[in-house]
Amino acid sequence: MNYVLLGRTGVKVSELCFGTMSFGATADEAESKRMFQRCLDAGINFFDCANVYAGGRSEEILGDLIQGIRDELVITSKVFGRVGKDVNAGGLSRRHITRAVEDSLRRLKTDRLDLYFVHQFDRNTPIEEVVRALDDLVQAGKIVYPAVSNWAAWQIMKALGISYREGLARFECIQPMYNLVKRQVEVEILPLAQEEQLGVIPYSPLGGGLLTGKYTTKERPAQGRLVENDMYMKRYGVDFYYEVAEKFSEHARARGVHPATLAVAWVLHHPAVTAPIIGARNVEQLEASLAAVEVEMTDEWWQEISNLSYTPPPATDRLEEQRR
């Protein structure tokens, strides 16, 4: 396992991050423990979590597992999703962020979060309020770095502008969706991250399971997120994605690589990417994603795989005069 700098921070993270969304959900406590241990054995020091995963259970399980080695690990959590019935139990108001961080710290049994992600954009809270609330948490030592997931490029840049102007802690890392069928981030978000030296930890490198070889235009597995989870069925409910998945899986097998391994390696190869966040429901699944670090991806191979999918159009239509 290689270790890379997270953006412009001096923090070194493993080139794969493990996502704990399955903890307490599709993986029980015992399987979560096995996966956690397998990640440590593989050299992973970077674990992604969120307050909403399995209703807080994921943080509790991860919190138990990190006891005794917490200082050797880089731990994240997130805020935004609804965590209670009252009208203020969600979003990014200073009021909710201040409350939610305490709950995450308690469940994770730690005194600080290394990265604290705002999970989505909140149209009801001014960006300045969000940035100031996170800066206060940095000053209080409850979080080390603010970070952002699922925001548009202009929203991230606006927040960075406020941080620069006001001298506040800035977002040091972004967490966008990125895989062979979801490539919107290539247009604005990844270039922004490179320009501003942000760490990039993309989620869903396998498209929630789509790119693992078990989905084709005609076949569906009996069990799996894309046949069981409404949100993911909607997110990936496009015929073209299944055509890409089928072509991609054939390509991977012809090269003697597990499709899941190649899908993660493809994400990892983008120059803006720090560490893809891999996910699994058991150790057997996890092995294929871990093997991605062994793949010797080249620019040519990356392009060949990219050509199996749709490349999103550039951010501006006036291209005929552009020079390199």
Ligand SMILES: NC(=O)c1ccc[n+]([C@@H]2O[C@H](COP(=O)([O-])OP(=O)(O)OC[C@H]3O[C@@H](n4cnc5c(N)ncnc54)[C@H](OP(=O)(O)O)[C@@H]3O)[C@@H](O)[C@H]2O)c1
């Ligand atoms: N910021 C956000 O909004 C956000 C959103 C999503 C995820 N995340 C983070 O990113 C992490 C990874 O995301 P993800 O779970 O969506 O990643 P993913 O790698 O795209 O999908 C993982 C899923 O694919 C299937 N799978 C994995 N390996 C497989 C294999 N070898 N063979 C067959 N199926 C396999 C499993 O689901 P099935 O067994 O059900 O098919 C597994 O849960 C999460 O844990 C979380 O930390 C963040």
